[in-house]
Structure formats: structure tokens, C-alpha cells
Amino acid sequence: GQQLNQSPQSMFIQEGEDVSMNCTSSSIFNTWLWYKQDPGEGPVLLIALYKAGELTSNGRLTAQFGITRKDSFLNISASIPSDVGIYFCAGLKTGGYQKVTFGTGTKLQVIP
């Protein structure tokens, strides 16, 4: 099935550093979502973006909905050990039904 392209695939960073990851698609989406998944658990919604160009923050997280509607990025500032996990972007096309297409994931490791 289709998956969005996420980069980087994985990253190791020092605690306190900022992190940036992005997601691109060949298709246009109406909504972009960012999720974090811990091992053995379901994805947890971090940020939802509903309009092209929208920039939204949630604590240390900031995400933007690209103006072309084909991309999005997520920034994490001042990383802490509990930020470890896999981050997924997801694009959603509404109209009829909501099919969410997930990215390939970015695995984040934080070194204390």
C-alpha cells in the first residue's frame, strides 16, 4: 500500500538538542497529522493540521502544513529522553470517507 516518504528514517541526538523531521507525498492531503508510537502501543496523536500553511505548536512540538499540501514537517525543541519513539506523519483525504495514509516513520533515539 501507499506510504508517505518520511525523513530521516532514524536519528540519534543528544538530550537538549532540537530535532526536525519531514514528510512528503505525491498526493495532496486535506489534513496532516503527526503521531508518536512507543513499542507495543498504538500511535498517539501529537498535532493535527487542517489548513495549508498552518503552523501549530503543542508544547515543545511545532508542526507545519506545507502550502502545496503535499508536505509537512515536525520540530521538537530541547529534546528529552521520553521523546524516544517512532514518529509517523499521516495525510488524510476527506470526502466520502477518511482514509489516513501513514508515513514510513522516523525512529528517534535521545542520548542522555
Add this chain to the structure above:
Amino acid sequence: ETGVTQSPTHLIKTRGQQVTLRCSSQSGHNTVSWYQQALGQGPQFIFQYYREEENGRGNFPPRFSGLQFPNYSSELNVNALELDDSALYLCASSPSALADPTQYFGPGTRLLVL
């Protein structure tokens, strides 16, 4: 407010068997979607139910079927299990298929097919 719950948490089946997975949606949510997540990959959309009707389906064969009940809880049934069906099965609910599309996930059911 109770979140999305799924049962069972883990399941082991053999090839050819049938399995039923269950999901209780978050209170006030009338839309349920099911996803299959293979190890190391992102979730793949299986289908979505809105007010007890299937209203969208991903690229999965007919042996993957589902139901949604009047209380908006849902079941995923998989017949004739294959080894490749081993995965984490995720259920997600959303307030409305038409209004707020944001999906909230349950913890998943880990299925192993031997």
C-alpha cells in the same frame, strides 16, 4: 473520557484459522477505522465504518471483513489466516466521518499466525 480500547491484546493462531478482533470507540465517536501494522512499517488502512456501514476500504482482500454495532463498537474478522497476516491490528475512532476527521488510536492487538 474513556479512550479507544481493543481486545484481546495478544493472539496466536495457526494458518487457515479465523480470528475476530474487537474495538470500543472513544465516547461520542461514531466512526471507526482499522489498520494493519507490520513490524517496522507504518499502519496500513484496512477499512472504515461510519454509523454501522462500511464507507471506505483499503487494498485488502475480502477475507478481511468487519462490523460496527449500534453503540459504535466494531469487530475486525479475518478468515483463512495467512502467515503474512501476523501484525499489530489497530483500531482508531473519530468524532465524525464528515466533521472532525482526527483519528485516535487504541493500543492494538498483536496477532501472530503460525
